[in-house]
Amino acid sequence: MKKFLIGILFIIIAFFAIDRFGGIAMEWVNQHTHDDIAPKMKHLFSDVKEEVLFMGTSRSNCHYVPSIISDSLGKSVYNGGIDASNNIYAHYLVLNHVLNVHKPKLICLEVLDNDYEKRENPFETITFFAPYFGHNEAADSLFHLAGTYWKYKFSHLYRYNAKSVSNVAGLMASVGKETPDGYLPCPRPQHHPAVLAHKRTSTEVDSLKLAHVQKFIDLCHQNEIKLVFTVSPMYIKVDTCHYDILKAIANRNGIPFLDYHTNGMFQDSPEFFYDATHLCDEGARAYSVFFVRDLKRVLEGCEL
Amino acid sequence: MLFNSISFLLFFPLVCVLYFCIPASWQRVRNLWLLLTSYYFYMSWNPKYALLMLTSTAITYFAALGISHFAQRREKRLCLVVGLVLNLSILGLFKYYNFLASNIESALQTCGLAIDLPGFGYLLPVGISFYIFQALGYSIDVYRGTTKAETDFPTYALFVSFFPQLVAGPIERSNNLLPQFKQQHRFDYESAMAGIKLMAWGYFMKLVLADRCALYVDAVFNNIANHSGGSYLVASLLFPFQIYGDFAGYSFIAIGTARILGFRLMDNFNRPYFAATIREFWHRWHISLSTWFKDYVYIPLGGDRVGQMRNYFNLLVTFVVSGIWHGANWTFFCWGALHGILLCIEKALGIGAKKYSGVEKLLHWCGTFVLVCLAWVLFRARTVADAITVVSGIFTDLSVPSIDFANLVGVGLAMILLLTKEFVEERKSDMRVTQARHSFFDHIKVALLMAIIMLFGVLGGDQFIYFQF
Numbered sequence: 001m002k003k004f005l006i007g008i009l010f011i012i013i014a015f016f017a018i019d020r021f022g023g024i025a026m027e028w029v030n031q032h033t034h035d036d037i038a039p040k041m042k043h044l045f046s047d048v049k050e051e052v053l054f055m056g057t058s059r060s061n062c063h064y065v066p067s068i069i070s071d072s073l074g075k076s077v078y079n080g081g082i083d084a085s086n087n088i089y090a091h092y093l094v095l096n097h098v099l100n101v102h103k104p105k106l107i108c109l110e111v112l113d114n115d116y117e118k119r120e121n122p123f124e125t126i127t128f129f130a131p132y133f134g135h136n137e138a139a140d141s142l143f144h145l146a147g148t149y150w151k152y153k154f155s156h157l158y159r160y161n162a163k164s165v166s167n168v169a170g171l172m173a174s175v176g177k178e179t180p181d182g183y184l185p186c187p188r189p190q191h192h193p194a195v196l197a198h199k200r201t202s203t204e205v206d207s208l209k210l211a212h213v214q215k216f217i218d219l220c221h222q223n224e225i226k227l228v229f230t231v232s233p234m235y236i237k238v239d240t241c242h243y244d245i246l247k248a249i250a251n252r253n254g255i256p257f258l259d260y261h262t263n264g265m266f267q268d269s270p271e272f273f274y275d276a277t278h279l280c281d282e283g284a285r286a287y288s289v290f291f292v293r294d295l296k297r298v299l300e301g302c303e304l
Numbered sequence: 305m306l307f308n309s310i311s312f313l314l315f316f317p318l319v320c321v322l323y324f325c326i327p328a329s330w331q332r333v334r335n336l337w338l339l340l341t342s343y344y345f346y347m348s349w350n351p352k353y354a355l356l357m358l359t360s361t362a363i364t365y366f367a368a369l370g371i372s373h374f375a376q377r378r379e380k381r382l383c384l385v386v387g388l389v390l391n392l393s394i395l396g397l398f399k400y401y402n403f404l405a406s407n408i409e410s411a412l413q414t415c416g417l418a419i420d421l422p423g424f425g426y427l428l429p430v431g432i433s434f435y436i437f438q439a440l441g442y443s444i445d446v447y448r449g450t451t452k453a454e455t456d457f458p459t460y461a462l463f464v465s466f467f468p469q470l471v472a473g474p475i476e477r478s479n480n481l482l483p484q485f486k487q488q489h490r491f492d493y494e495s496a497m498a499g500i501k502l503m504a505w506g507y508f509m510k511l512v513l514a515d516r517c518a519l520y521v522d523a524v525f526n527n528i529a530n531h532s533g534g535s536y537l538v539a540s541l542l543f544p545f546q547i548y549g550d551f552a553g554y555s556f557i558a559i560g561t562a563r564i565l566g567f568r569l570m571d572n573f574n575r576p577y578f579a580a581t582i583r584e585f586w587h588r589w590h591i592s593l594s595t596w597f598k599d600y601v602y603i604p605l606g607g608d609r610v611g612q613m614r615n616y617f618n619l620l621v622t623f624v625v626s627g628i629w630h631g632a633n634w635t636f637f638c639w640g641a642l643h644g645i646l647l648c649i650e651k652a653l654g655i656g657a658k659k660y661s662g663v664e665k666l667l668h669w670c671g672t673f674v675l676v677c678l679a680w681v682l683f684r685a686r687t688v689a690d691a692i693t694v695v696s697g698i699f700t701d702l703s704v705p706s707i708d709f710a711n712l713v714g715v716g717l718a719m720i721l722l723l724t725k726e727f728v729e730e731r732k733s734d735m736r737v738t739q740a741r742h743s744f745f746d747h748i749k750v751a752l753l754m755a756i757i758m759l760f761g762v763l764g765g766d767q768f769i770y771f772q773f
Contacts, residue, residue, distance in 0.1 A: 007747060018751055165714030
């Protein structure tokens with residue numbers, strides 16, 4: 001039994017040694033990979049210096065063309081939307097990391113119903129950000145909420161689990177398709193979405209998500225960052241009250257809310273869509289022109 | 305409770321520590337502890353279904369006592385038949401009733417009779433086919449006189465419910481496992497280390513290989529209409545590795561946990577994809593089930609000691625029954641039948657009658673692998689029509705597959721590790737993971753596997769495929 005216990009102890013020590021050295025190696029991989037997310041995270045968390053920052057999920061990523069917006073505003077613009085980052089927890093986490101290195105003048109946050117609705121596994125996608133565990137206390141507090149904090153403390157390799165194969169694959173070949181300003185154009189699809197489905201508004205509200213929407217707003221206010229909420233077009237019909245909960249929060253905090261979804265923008269132009277929730281490049285360019293015109297209007301009188 | 309869950313990683317060390325705290329001479333108390341924990345393990349899915357297992361255990365226990373009690377062959381046979389019928393009725397009701405009812409309804413409907421048969425609304429209990437087959441094997445062994453009837457009910461109940469192999473095998477034989485419950489098991493360093501190595505390898509196969517393959521395979525097979533030939537081909541090539549990693553991974557963990565406790569379960573897999581013939585494949589794949597069917601179905605039917613045509617018939621029946629054992633679906637029927645037909649063709653052509661080497665072996669190996677992969681399509685597809693769509697798509701519509709390159713890299717790395725290990729084992733049989741040779745490097749290997757699982761494992765706690773059987 002004694003020999004066995006020594007053997008187990010040796011395995012545990014060896015595991016921790018491999019885990020810690022592996023963690024260092026994976027950190028290097030994460031910094032040098034050309035996969036779909038890591039280079040953007042690296043830019044946002046270490047190198048970001050643009051005055052206007054777009055944040056949100058893949059809908060932000062694919063809908064806002066920084067060159068168009070930058071030309072019109074006369075400011076540097078970066079599209080910091082991250083694929084599948086899913087909800088406010090991820091955006092709040094990203095914002096905390098961004099503020100470690102830079103204070104943008106304006107943030108346009110693409111919001112979704114997923115930022116207030118109760119859903120299964122609401123913390124699933126923050127695992128993407130685990131490689132940056134330990135870099136920012138406020139961001140790490142989300143891992144406490146998700147219940148993964150101690151797992152990341154225990155294993156440094158586990159921090160890279162969600163994106164490990166993507167990181168390694170990105171070392172072998174560049175799989176990221178983003179432009180240097182963070183915009184990810186969706187290609188023109190073989191078939192545009194055909195059916196305009198109607199999505200009902202959920203009545204189940206997640207109060208923790210709403211608390212983080214407020215935290216996001218407060219953090220911007222504390223850092224004197226102008227904040228705008230936006231909802232870009234979708235090929236899905238919704239009730240006019242669909243974003244009322246988020247609009248109420250925006251209203252209370254004096255935040256402009258540009259909603260292009262409930263009013264059905266582009267819903268008579270399916271050729272602008274890649275799928276029901278994403279515009280194709282052509283649609284994104286058309287939308288960006290509309291958007292920046294309205295943005296300039298709501299920012300009138302504001303010093304950026 | 306899943307082997308790949310945190311609760312099992314807490315449950316198992318606790319079981320071990322208390323098991324070895326009980327003096328080895330108190331074997332009965334140890335058995336009672338294992339029985340208690342085995343029922344707890346099973347009840348963590350659905351407590352009600354433990355009653356079903358207890359019923360099956362009681363039926364075969366008393367049937368075996370009856371067989372050994374009576375002297376007349378006729379009475380012995382009656383006890384056996386009653387035990388078999390009752391157990392198979394339980395299996396039939398839970399596993400096959402709804403399938404049969406819907407097929408009878410469809411058949412009658414084509415004859416113009418619209419009859420609505422009542423449905424059976426209970427879910428299939430986890431592992432029912434495994435423990436019922438193990439209990440049936442025991443009854444038949446007692447009837448044949450190869451095993452003595454167990455008089456101690458808790459010991460017999462433990463034989464049926466022993467948690468490492470309860471829900472997905474290996475389907476143990478009474479003459480291997482039952483006597484081990486009577487032996488004193490002192491803690492053995494070599495066995496415990498072999499067990500840990502087996503468990504680590506099993507977890508790697510399940511979490512890194514199988515579950516990563518599943519990400520692609522499930523996306524394609526669960527949504528056939530949205531994919532084309534290229535995707536079908538990639539999914540059909542990945543599924544053999546998914547099911548191997550899933551099932552062999554489970555078996556390695558099962559054998560490893562039992563080994564730590566001092567029990568030796570039978571090997572269930574022996575590098576099946578290195579088989580050069582279909583016959584050899586079945587000597588290497590799910591060994592405990594294929595030998596069960598050989599001993600209790602194929603040989604009683606006459607095996608190969610009959611005329612050629614009758615032998616083919618026996619093979620076909622055995623494999624069709626084996627297919628249906630996996631599930632109540634025509635896909636499993638066709639999968640079993642296809643393997644039976646392939647075996648008959650092999651036999652008729654004399655394939656595998658001699659030992660192959662060199663290029664000849666390589667060609668046979670390739671041919672066998674392709675045939676096994678094609679058969680797996682039937683196994684994985686949700687309907688026979690889906691399977692036909694997939695196979696015809698592969699041959700007629702070989703467009704560029706939609707592939708997540710990153711996931712493919714992960715699968716590729718896992719496959720390289722698996723195939724390298726198996727290739728080395730195939731060349732040098734003393735290098736097997738079950739060999740009791742433990743050195744400094746073995747400890748490092750276990751630690752390395754743990755690290756690989758942490759980094760590349762799909763740690764979402766997915767079910768094992770064979771639990772549904």
